Amino acid sequence: MTDSSRSRRPARTSPLDDPQRHRLLGEEARLEGVEEDTWIDVIQKMDEVYSQLLRDEVALEEKNAQLEQSQQFIFSLLSAMSDVLVACDHRGAIEETNAALRELIGRSDAELSGTSVYTLLADEAAVARLRAIVEQRTPSRAGETVEIELLDAQGRAVPVDLNCTPRLDGNGRRVGTVFVGRPMAEIKRAYRELREAHEALKRTQQQLLHSEKLASLGRLVAGVAHELNNPISFVLGNVLALQRYGQRLSQYLEAVHAHGDEGELAALRRSLRIDHLLADLPSLIAGMLEGAQRTADIVQGLKRFSAVDREEHAAVDLNAVIERAIHWVCKGTAQGFNVHWTPAGPCTVSGSTGQLMQVVMNLIQNAYDAASAQPPRDGAAPALWIESEFTGERVRVSFRDNGPGIPDAALSRVFDPFFTTKPVGKGTGLGLSISYGIVERHGGTLTAANAAEGGAVFVLELPLARGARP
Numbered sequence: 001m002t003d004s005s006r007s008r009r010p011a012r013t014s015p016l017d018d019p020q021r022h023r024l025l026g027e028e029a030r031l032e033g034v035e036e037d038t039w040i041d042v043i044q045k046m047d048e049v050y051s052q053l054l055r056d057e058v059a060l061e062e063k064n065a066q067l068e069q070s071q072q073f074i075f076s077l078l079s080a081m082s083d084v085l086v087a088c089d090h091r092g093a094i095e096e097t098n099a100a101l102r103e104l105i106g107r108s109d110a111e112l113s114g115t116s117v118y119t120l121l122a123d124e125a126a127v128a129r130l131r132a133i134v135e136q137r138t139p140s141r142a143g144e145t146v147e148i149e150l151l152d153a154q155g156r157a158v159p160v161d162l163n164c165t166p167r168l169d170g171n172g173r174r175v176g177t178v179f180v181g182r183p184m185a186e187i188k189r190a191y192r193e194l195r196e197a198h199e200a201l202k203r204t205q206q207q208l209l210h211s212e213k214l215a216s217l218g219r220l221v222a223g224v225a226h227e228l229n230n231p232i233s234f235v236l237g238n239v240l241a242l243q244r245y246g247q248r249l250s251q252y253l254e255a256v257h258a259h260g261d262e263g264e265l266a267a268l269r270r271s272l273r274i275d276h277l278l279a280d281l282p283s284l285i286a287g288m289l290e291g292a293q294r295t296a297d298i299v300q301g302l303k304r305f306s307a308v309d310r311e312e313h314a315a316v317d318l319n320a321v322i323e324r325a326i327h328w329v330c331k332g333t334a335q336g337f338n339v340h341w342t343p344a345g346p347c348t349v350s351g352s353t354g355q356l357m358q359v360v361m362n363l364i365q366n367a368y369d370a371a372s373a374q375p376p377r378d379g380a381a382p383a384l385w386i387e388s389e390f391t392g393e394r395v396r397v398s399f400r401d402n403g404p405g406i407p408d409a410a411l412s413r414v415f416d417p418f419f420t421t422k423p424v425g426k427g428t429g430l431g432l433s434i435s436y437g438i439v440e441r442h443g444g445t446l447t448a449a450n451a452a453e454g455g456a457v458f459v460l461e462l463p464l465a466r467g468a469r470p
Contacts, residue, residue, distance in 0.1 A: 088117045089176040092134050106153025122149035122157035134177050139166040159184040231291035238288045248272040315465050316356055318347040318395065322386060325360040337368045338383040347388060347395050350465040351442045359435040363399045363458050370403035370456060393464055400457040405450040414448045
């Protein structure tokens with residue numbers, strides 16, 4: 001009981017004071033047939049009734065105080081809600097709203113009370129959808145969710161994700177509907193900004209991927225130049241020989257067209273070695289075609305590697321990718337690197353040839369950098385062992401070098417962007433991070449550890465293409 005209710009409680013006294021009681025008893029005593037004890041019982045009953053009345057009044061005041069506290073609590077909840085709330089009767093007349101709704105539409109509680117909930121909507125389509133929910137005969141207790149548009153204080157349409165729940169009385173009969181919703185304009189704006197930021201991040205990631213690929217391509221220039229030099233030199237030598245043959249053929253044809261003596265023509269044919277020339281022409285042309293084709297293949301491979309990759313996946317011969325990556329790295333920056341490649345058998349995966357080439361080249365280049373930075377104790381040359389094996393429907397390729405291994409403190413960070421153990425200017429810290437992302441997008445895994453026999457080991461696992469099971 002509160003102090004205020006205690007202060008309002010009257011003193012517990014009889015409705016009659018002592019002098020009045022004695023006078024009343026004296027007068028009653030004179031009434032015929034009524035005993036004094038009877039009147040005493042009546043007065044006692046009156047005292048009991050009066051006392052009970054006082055107790056009921058105190059209990060009522062306590063209940064009123066509790067009811068007032070409950071009302072204040074409910075009011076504070078409604079005021080604190082950021083979502084809009086509307087309660088209406090079975091005809092759609094508004095009975096209760098909260099501050100969030102009134103602030104959104106710019107109308108007071110007095111203006112809204114008793115008005116139709118349909119006046120809050122922006123268009124007839126929203127009215128029809130909401131009316132169908134309100135007038136349902138057998139609504140679901142779980143309610144329904146509908147996106148409609150309300151008119152705000154400036155008369156603009158505001159999208160609201162509205163949950164409509166039936167309001168039932170004690171007998172389970174529907175007496176109205178409660179609408180709770182959240183304005184979606186701010187959420188949609190935030191979602192649009194998030195989507196734009198995500199697209200920008202994807203573009204930046206693609207640019208980083210392409211930049212790292214071009215950096216890898218730059219390291220291969222020397223090897224590619226050597227690779228191109230052989231077929232180009234071969235073609236050039238054959239062209240010079242073909243040029244000399246052409247001069248001889250031209251001299252012989254001039255003599256033929258001059259209708260010279262047959263003996264002189266035969267002697268000229270022998271001196272110019274026309275028969276040998278004609279026999280050598282097919283091999284010259286075949287050699288030139290072979291050299292040109294080798295050059296075209298190298299250039300096409302460079303184009304595939306340096307081009308901006310699309311998301312299209314195709315069947316990729318993983319063994320060919322590894323062999324080409326070994327060839328390019330060893331011909332370029334890792335000359336003298338002993339690479340021991342042991343394939344388990346024909347292996348076809350689904351993916352991008354250029355992206356997988358980038359991954360393998362990065363792993364080979366990193367192995368050479370690690371093995372050549374600190375030569376092994378036994379004085380052996382930098383070496384790398386590449387082995388593949390099939391595990392169910394996946395291929396597992398391990399890259400183990402004979403370098404110093406990965407420090408324990410760096411082992412958990414080797415795939416982090418911009419993390420590198422190389423000296424300043426020797427690495428960007430993006431190669432392994434980008435490789436990890438490429439492998440993940442191909443449905444595979446890339447892990448790093450230290451081999452028991454020394455050096456670091458990177459394990460690449462990829463799912464095999466359909467129909468390419470060993």
